[in-house]
Amino acid sequence: MILIPMSTEFGKGPLNKHLKDAAAILKSGGLVAYPTESYYGLAADAANEAAIRRLFQIKRRKPGEPILLLIPDVxxxxxxxxxxxxxxxxxxxAxxxxxxxxxxxxxxxxxMLLTAGTSKIGIRLSSHPLATALVKAMGSPITGTSANVSGEPPCRTPRGVFNALGKGVDKILDGGETPGEKPSTVLDVTSYPLTILREGIISKKMLAPFCGALN
Structure with missing residues (x-):
């Protein structure tokens, strides 16, 4: 089902109910799609192994590929x-x-499904208001992988998510069409020099002043 926010006042009115419902779905092992700064993401409770396995199944994602997380706060x-x-x-x-x-x-x-056995985990704090509201309603980390079949183009609309994943997704939070373009930049800080694993929205030039040496 697609949830259409009726208010931009987070914490009030129908939207607040949708967010509470979405958080309840996640806590019970369900999957929720939501808009981000670039494309639609797919949320599962990061502490629920069965939910993560289900996410891999509907995305047709290989177990050896790690999954990043969104957090509600630092x-x-x-x-x-x-x-x-x-x-x-x-x-x-910064x-x-x-x-x-x-x-x-x-x-x-x-x-280990999240880390793919690497002992590393990618973490992001989103700036998208609906993604932020969802993870705050959840109160704990959620998956931040794209809401699509692995290897296929990412989705920018709720209809695109539904067409790609169908009834495998329990709820879709409708934030309209997302900007698309570049995904998040992925930066590994576990060793020095720091290493850019994927250059996206934030460029190497923007990162350099905060990193010292950078690969």
Missing amino acids: GSLKRCVAHVPEAAKRLMD FWPGGLTIVFEAQKDLS
Whole structure:
């Protein structure tokens, strides 16, 4: 089902009910699609192994590919991350919330489906109001993978998500058409020099002043 927000006042009216319903679906092991700064994302409860397995199934995603997470606030990092380097703190101050996914050393109890056995996890604090409202309603990390079949173009509209994934998604939060263009930039801070794994919305030139040496 597609949920159409009736108000932009987060925390009030029909939209607040939709968000509570979406959070309840996630907490019960369901999947919810939501808009981000670039494309639609697909949320599962990051602490629910069965939900993550279901996400892999409907995306037809290979288990050896890691999944990034969205967090409700910086304080939630400790649930997922073993260590936050000083460089990461500078980067978070500069680019969060926004289009930077930072790859940290993962907590040992984090699902290997999320880390793909790398002992690392990508984390982002979104700047999109609806994505932010969803993860805050959840109160804990959610998956931030794209809402599409792996290897296929990412989706910019709720209809695109439905056409791609069908009834495999329990709810779609309709934020209209997303900008598309570039995805988030992915930066690994677990070793020095820091390494750009994917250059996206935030360019290497923008990152350089906060990183020292950068690959």
